[in-house]
Amino acid sequence: MTFLDKHKDEIAEILSRYPVKRSALIPLLYVAQHDQGYVSESAMQEIARLLGLTPPQVYETVTFYTMFNLKPVGKFHIQVCKSLMCALIGSDTMIGWIKTKLGIAPGESTADGLFTLSAVECLAACGTGPMMQINEDYYERVTEDKLDHILADLRSTGTSALKSGPFMWPEPVNSKE
Amino acid sequence: MPQHELILLKNMMQPGYTGSLQDYEKAGGYQALRNTLGKIAPADVTAIVRKSGLRGRGGAGFPTGVKWGFLPKDYQGPRYLCCNADESEPGTFKDRQLMERDPHQVLEGILLACYAIGAESAYIYIRGEMVLGSKILEQAIREARTGGYIGKNILGTGIHADVWVHRGAGAYICGEETALLESLEGKRGLPRIKPPFPATHGLYNKPTVVNNVETLANLPHIMNRGAEWFAAIGSPPKSTGTRVFCVSGHVKRPGNYEVPMGVTVRELVYEHAGGMRSDKPLKAFIPGGASAPFLTPAHLDVKLDFEHVATAGSMLGSGGVTVMEEGTSMVWAALRLMEFFYHESCGKCSPCREGSSWLVQTLRRILAKRGRMQDLETLLDLCKNIAGRTVCAFGDAEVAPIQSTLKHWRQEYVDLIHEAEAANLIRPEPARTT
Amino acid sequence: MSDTTAPMVRISIDGMTVNVPKGTLVIEAARRVGVMIPHFCYHPKLKPDANCRMCLVEVEKMPKLQTACSTPVDEGMSVRTATTVVNDAHRSVLEFILANHPLDCPVCDQGGKCDLQDFSHQYTATSRFVETKRVFQKEYFSPLIETQMNRCVQCLRCVRYCDEVMDVKALAPVGRGTMTEIKHFGPHPLDCEFCGGCVQICPVGAITSRLSMYEYRPWMLKRADTICGYCGDGCQMTVHTKGKELIEVNSAHGAGRNNGDLCARGFFGFHATSHPERLTHPLIRRNGKLVQTTWEEALEHVADRINGIKTAHGGTSVGGLISGRCTNEELYLFQKFLRVAVGTNHIDSSARYGHVNGLHAMRLVQGTHRWTVTFDDILGADVLLLVGTNITETNPITGLKVKEAVKKRRATLITIESLEPVIGTISNIATLSHHHFRTAPSDIPTAVLGLLKAVVDQNLIQPNVTQQHVAYVGAVTNALQNISWQDIQTTTGMAPEAFMQAAKVLAGGRRVVVLAGQLLLRSERGYGGSLTLLDLLLLTGKLDQPGCGFAPLAEENNDQGAVEMGAVAEFLPGVCSVTNQTDRDRIKQQWSGDFPLDVGASLVEMLDRAKAGSLKAMFIVGENPVGSLPASLRAEDALRKLDLLVCQELFLTETAALAHIVLPAASSLEKSGTFTNTEGHVQAVRPSTDPIGESQPDWEVFSALSILLGSPMEYAESKEILKEIRSVIPGYGSLGPTPLPPKVDRVTMDRYLTEGYQHDLAARYRLVIPKSRPDGTLRLDLVQSLFHSGKFSTRSKGLLQIEDKGRLRINPVDAARFALVDGDRVRLSSTAGEMTTEVKLVERVPQGTAWFPDHFGQAAVRLFDCAIDPITHAPSLRTATVSMMRVA
Ligand SMILES: Cc1cc2nc3c(=O)[nH]c(=O)nc-3n(C[C@H](O)[C@H](O)[C@H](O)COP(=O)(O)O)c2cc1C
Ligand code: SF4
Numbered sequence A: 001m002t003f004l005d006k007h008k009d010e011i012a013e014i015l016s017r018y019p020v021k022r023s024a025l026i027p028l029l030y031v032a033q034h035d036q037g038y039v040s041e042s043a044m045q046e047i048a049r050l051l052g053l054t055p056p057q058v059y060e061t062v063t064f065y066t067m068f069n070l071k072p073v074g075k076f077h078i079q080v081c082k083s084l085m086c087a088l089i090g091s092d093t094m095i096g097w098i099k100t101k102l103g104i105a106p107g108e109s110t111a112d113g114l115f116t117l118s119a120v121e122c123l124a125a126c127g128t129g130p131m132m133q134i135n136e137d138y139y140e141r142v143t144e145d146k147l148d149h150i151l152a153d154l155r156s157t158g159t160s161a162l163k164s165g166p167f168m169w170p171e172p173v174n175s176k177e
Numbered sequence B: 001m002p003q004h005e006l007i008l009l010k011n012m013m014q015p016g017y018t019g020s021l022q023d024y025e026k027a028g029g030y031q032a033l034r035n036t037l038g039k040i041a042p043a044d045v046t047a048i049v050r051k052s053g054l055r056g057r058g059g060a061g062f063p064t065g066v067k068w069g070f071l072p073k074d075y076q077g078p079r080y081l082c083c084n085a086d087e088s089e090p091g092t093f094k095d096r097q098l099m100e101r102d103p104h105q106v107l108e109g110i111l112l113a114c115y116a117i118g119a120e121s122a123y124i125y126i127r128g129e130m131v132l133g134s135k136i137l138e139q140a141i142r143e144a145r146t147g148g149y150i151g152k153n154i155l156g157t158g159i160h161a162d163v164w165v166h167r168g169a170g171a172y173i174c175g176e177e178t179a180l181l182e183s184l185e186g187k188r189g190l191p192r193i194k195p196p197f198p199a200t201h202g203l204y205n206k207p208t209v210v211n212n213v214e215t216l217a218n219l220p221h222i223m224n225r226g227a228e229w230f231a232a233i234g235s236p237p238k239s240t241g242t243r244v245f246c247v248s249g250h251v252k253r254p255g256n257y258e259v260p261m262g263v264t265v266r267e268l269v270y271e272h273a274g275g276m277r278s279d280k281p282l283k284a285f286i287p288g289g290a291s292a293p294f295l296t297p298a299h300l301d302v303k304l305d306f307e308h309v310a311t312a313g314s315m316l317g318s319g320g321v322t323v324m325e326e327g328t329s330m331v332w333a334a335l336r337l338m339e340f341f342y343h344e345s346c347g348k349c350s351p352c353r354e355g356s357s358w359l360v361q362t363l364r365r366i367l368a369k370r371g372r373m374q375d376l377e378t379l380l381d382l383c384k385n386i387a388g389r390t391v392c393a394f395g396d397a398e399v400a401p402i403q404s405t406l407k408h409w410r411q412e413y414v415d416l417i418h419e420a421e422a423a424n425l426i427r428p429e430p431a432r433t434t
Numbered sequence C: 001m002s003d004t005t006a007p008m009v010r011i012s013i014d015g016m017t018v019n020v021p022k023g024t025l026v027i028e029a030a031r032r033v034g035v036m037i038p039h040f041c042y043h044p045k046l047k048p049d050a051n052c053r054m055c056l057v058e059v060e061k062m063p064k065l066q067t068a069c070s071t072p073v074d075e076g077m078s079v080r081t082a083t084t085v086v087n088d089a090h091r092s093v094l095e096f097i098l099a100n101h102p103l104d105c106p107v108c109d110q111g112g113k114c115d116l117q118d119f120s121h122q123y124t125a126t127s128r129f130v131e132t133k134r135v136f137q138k139e140y141f142s143p144l145i146e147t148q149m150n151r152c153v154q155c156l157r158c159v160r161y162c163d164e165v166m167d168v169k170a171l172a173p174v175g176r177g178t179m180t181e182i183k184h185f186g187p188h189p190l191d192c193e194f195c196g197g198c199v200q201i202c203p204v205g206a207i208t209s210r211l212s213m214y215e216y217r218p219w220m221l222k223r224a225d226t227i228c229g230y231c232g233d234g235c236q237m238t239v240h241t242k243g244k245e246l247i248e249v250n251s252a253h254g255a256g257r258n259n260g261d262l263c264a265r266g267f268f269g270f271h272a273t274s275h276p277e278r279l280t281h282p283l284i285r286r287n288g289k290l291v292q293t294t295w296e297e298a299l300e301h302v303a304d305r306i307n308g309i310k311t312a313h314g315g316t317s318v319g320g321l322i323s324g325r326c327t328n329e330e331l332y333l334f335q336k337f338l339r340v341a342v343g344t345n346h347i348d349s350s351a352r353y354g355h356v357n358g359l360h361a362m363r364l365v366q367g368t369h370r371w372t373v374t375f376d377d378i379l380g381a382d383v384l385l386l387v388g389t390n391i392t393e394t395n396p397i398t399g400l401k402v403k404e405a406v407k408k409r410r411a412t413l414i415t416i417e418s419l420e421p422v423i424g425t426i427s428n429i430a431t432l433s434h435h436h437f438r439t440a441p442s443d444i445p446t447a448v449l450g451l452l453k454a455v456v457d458q459n460l461i462q463p464n465v466t467q468q469h470v471a472y473v474g475a476v477t478n479a480l481q482n483i484s485w486q487d488i489q490t491t492t493g494m495a496p497e498a499f500m501q502a503a504k505v506l507a508g509g510r511r512v513v514v515l516a517g518q519l520l521l522r523s524e525r526g527y528g529g530s531l532t533l534l535d536l537l538l539l540t541g542k543l544d545q546p547g548c549g550f551a552p553l554a555e556e557n558n559d560q561g562a563v564e565m566g567a568v569a570e571f572l573p574g575v576c577s578v579t580n581q582t583d584r585d586r587i588k589q590q591w592s593g594d595f596p597l598d599v600g601a602s603l604v605e606m607l608d609r610a611k612a613g614s615l616k617a618m619f620i621v622g623e624n625p626v627g628s629l630p631a632s633l634r635a636e637d638a639l640r641k642l643d644l645l646v647c648q649e650l651f652l653t654e655t656a657a658l659a660h661i662v663l664p665a666a667s668s669l670e671k672s673g674t675f676t677n678t679e680g681h682v683q684a685v686r687p688s689t690d691p692i693g694e695s696q697p698d699w700e701v702f703s704a705l706s707i708l709l710g711s712p713m714e715y716a717e718s719k720e721i722l723k724e725i726r727s728v729i730p731g732y733g734s735l736g737p738t739p740l741p742p743k744v745d746r747v748t749m750d751r752y753l754t755e756g757y758q759h760d761l762a763a764r765y766r767l768v769i770p771k772s773r774p775d776g777t778l779r780l781d782l783v784q785s786l787f788h789s790g791k792f793s794t795r796s797k798g799l800l801q802i803e804d805k806g807r808l809r810i811n812p813v814d815a816a817r818f819a820l821v822d823g824d825r826v827r828l829s830s831t832a833g834e835m836t837t838e839v840k841l842v843e844r845v846p847q848g849t850a851w852f853p854d855h856f857g858q859a860a861v862r863l864f865d866c867a868i869d870p871i872t873h874a875p876s877l878r879t880a881t882v883s884m885m886r887v888a
């Protein structure tokens, strides 16, 4: 079954949002990436066909954006923000911790295929750095201790309760006064 | 600390506030929509917003009501509203809070804007990484649809407006409004040549307004309490209302602080954000996100409003205030930001594309103590040749860190180069001609 | 493109005042006063993208420098292009662009014609860049096109051309920022139309042709502007040679009717001329074998035999067939030679295969033998109707005009074609269509009837026509009323509403152009279908309106010229009837020679006569009836019966192999003359190399033979023949830059409306209900391929690298049904014969259908039956039903 068939309803809903089909491209690429962990060539071809595009048109779009992987990545994709604001408060140190704990530098994956590490640009959490995103979740105000917990959680349960909920920081300070 | 009334962050600061439709309604939410739709003519809504003095919170600070007024009056076809929730400017994280903690406030703003400009479709272009935010917004849209605020025949007024969340996929440039439109059309996010402006040729070539999340979140309050009320807040007449400043860096309590425009940096940093994290003095700060030139302690009493920050040689931009303590290397700081710009340059314009890689490499070399004195002149020259010569304002933004650090802390560059020369790591030689 | 109706504004450029239409781009306005503003990304064919930032200029009252390529002029604007500020800006942009450029000019084929090189020179630009340069991994791109992405300046002209002009969208800018690289799809080599546009439009050496890699520097080359010999579009191209070697072909922006655009055949197909199998010496049959001989001997032999046959059986026992690929001068002299020196009217040309159908229809209805519209009218049309033309593959450049009209100028496109509107590696006109009627080729006339019926049913007939031509309108209406929507729907598969909508669009259009292609023109109903299309234009009142008209597309490059030169049985030069006494007398006098009175035999009749023994000799010039006619015509048997067969050819074709004498002919790259393209524009052909071996331009052969036959037709050069043509057809081809089309002749039109229509109206307005095909069979169509045209192209090494053999194109669904995958071999059989071939899965082929490319068609032709049009004598292939079986 093609991935389009597999996600028929979701895709129909996505298409219904836009008056011009090509707008559905990025949302459909997400569906594809979600399905397989990366955007495969056949997925790009299927999407091109569905949207009335040529495969190169899909390809040029895919490669413009950093969030699409053209190759499989680790089960947990750790993305540490390395922009100035986080760097001021220790993101480089945090990358160092991960390097020691998992033995991988940015751009590398662990041998067991569990973790991939990337250093990325600002993720809009500068007030709560150092921070990282693992797959879809943010982890903020990361300390070495917290990092250990997170990695252990991910290994054992695939998720961690330490991930951020809706934006909280700083604690409602104005109201306290 | 002086007590300011919170407007945008007010609800979410209430203990127990979840941001659900119920909570929002309880806090008086959607009253503005009820009182506006079908009751005040769309043109009058625009007039009220114009009168409030509300200016865009996305970076450029363009007066919102004026922007709306550029839409063609007699055009019959579809019009679009795009809510710019791309928030990718390093140092900025306010839109994320507004969306995740009080999504209905944003939605109400979007609906009011749709009404004012006659749009029946609105897309919230949210940066791809904010998965949680997009889920929260989608949930809120479902609630609002059930509540009759979104969809066909809103609140029985015969007015339609649909709102969708559209996730970006990792590209800072898609915050630039025309790149955002390209991206929303499923293309590479390359900024368009302007004119024509989105007001006439926007999404799908149709009249379109792009507004920032925070800009839109202000609308329910303006409609509820009137243009005069809003216009009196802050630093009238040109910088009205509050700003949600995002304070980051070496402070005790980094985070978002909503204060009227015109408070000083000193007040923001030392009173709201709790002062410097260690007791080292403040060395430098950026007042408006990565694109804003660095300022020095001499500017601590500059009022944070559009005009005063501009006069001080920087810009209010997106409201991201990043603070650096004594001991921070300014060359290093400039490089970190320059790496960001290099990574994010879309590549359309030759000066920006080639310049950003050139600047990064040169800064790296200087920091690695392999610089030469003539590098400084080259750096400044390159910056001059990029700024103002590109399709979008990214070109102006990317040179800000280098230009401003070279202006205020040139000696740090010189010292590094002297070290290089002393170590004789590279012999001064004439620039290679190619 | 500036609007010609825009008001003029007055602006100043570097102090010079110029008046230009409002909205003209500053860069173009500057060009008018001779100021060249440096640029990379701008190209007049493309929408401004303003990405290179090279064209910055000062505009008064604007604080920042503006890009001249994207700034439209406005009244009173004052522009400065040469101030210190502007110069510094240009130099700085060059410095940026040079930063990552490898400066490998010594090994770059663009060296000497490179914009970056030129501007660097002009600005003595250097770069202070001392950092590490960006390096892209070298990747294989395609057999014909080479990329060297380190040289790319990222102006995206290639990508934009491929999308905006060609509508192919095969090129992708991949990645972002400095790392943006032009690729195809993933790691795949390029698969596209291979129009060469990206090679032509790249301002630097990032995309170059592999056919001439490392072989030349521009200043070593000799150039000749000539006309492409591959199809009726008649593109102007420049052939570059180094000594005797063909190096490359390109076309300058703005050149010719093609405006500098070419297709794969034009751009990559030129090597056919220098193919090793070219005939280099005359051949004579001795003891059953063709052996080399001298020109003297060959020509004397021919003259002797013709004289003998003439004496014994009369001139009319000789016939001639010539290709529509010859020049006008050759076509003219061929027929004059046969008529006067030999004394026969049995003359035909490849125009018979289909072109005559459209032409006869135009003559009957509007009294012209040419289009009443030009390419410019296609561009200016607001409604375009394309009937039976996969235009991208048959007439690619006319196709570009259609694309431009639809994409840039918002014309509405109606298509009646068998193409599925699926996007593939080459562009598909059906995907641009607003009203696509997907019909089997044999049902195209039915779909046209559907449109007419919708016109009548919705009362869209122009009131004047209704009032003035009651009988005509009545007859058409009656005929259409006898056709039921039900039958139209079952035959075409299209609902009545679709016809109703399209008919409304057609009738509502102000400038309507109808283009008809081979699928209609070469079919059994090619003539009738053309007439019906003319009826459609008549009824809606468009036919004689400016900007409107019927445009049958010529297949061979000079089919139009062949008819106009009288190289067909029924016409004398100027498309005068052979039997018209006034014309005969005039031409007889001009020629000072008489010729037979009766209409000659057409190709099929000649073959019949040869079989019957009354035709004894034939001259066949550049045609290969044995290879291209259906088996049922038994061309080979017929030719074998002849006492004398003379072939003038480039290669030893199946037909030439049967000849008694084979004379080596010069190709169109080796001679002078003129070609008349599909829109009736006469254009100069100029030699770019010397004839190969002893080959001779065809006209010189006719001339030599005429002397030997005692009716000397001597000319010093082909220009003298053109002069004579002009005395017979006044004003023929006064080589202007744009054609002036003839107007509809009202007298003829009125005659048609009062009586002319009656002749075969009933036959034309009768629905042909297709017989149902037995389960498990396919219908076979011969179609054209973009990459080939005539046997010539299959000898071009460039084109063979794109398509090296005929493959049967079938729909993937059918492939699944027959359990076939790409590349499987199959045997096809019909009642007429069988063949074995390889399959290729192509989505645009409709289900239940199989397409075989015409120009690899020798084997496939055998599977078809043949039909002959009673009026135009055009032979056509009947629909073939075939069964298909996989073979090992
Ligand atoms: C390079 C660049 C990045 C931008 N990023 C953002 C962004 O992330 N969010 C945003 O709201 N505006 C951003 N802007 C500003 C937008 O172009 C636009 O001015 C804004 O969305 C208009 O909304 P406003 O008038 O409500 O501020 C960016 C501009 C530039 C030049
Ligand atoms: S200035 Fe930079 S980011 Fe903006 S369009 Fe040009 S290349 Fe892209």
Ligand code: FES
Pocket (backbone or CB within 6 Å): C038, C039, C040, C041, C042, C049, C050, C051, C052, C053, C054, C055, C056, C067, C068, C069, C070
């Ligand atoms: S030619 Fe104007 S920006 Fe490239």
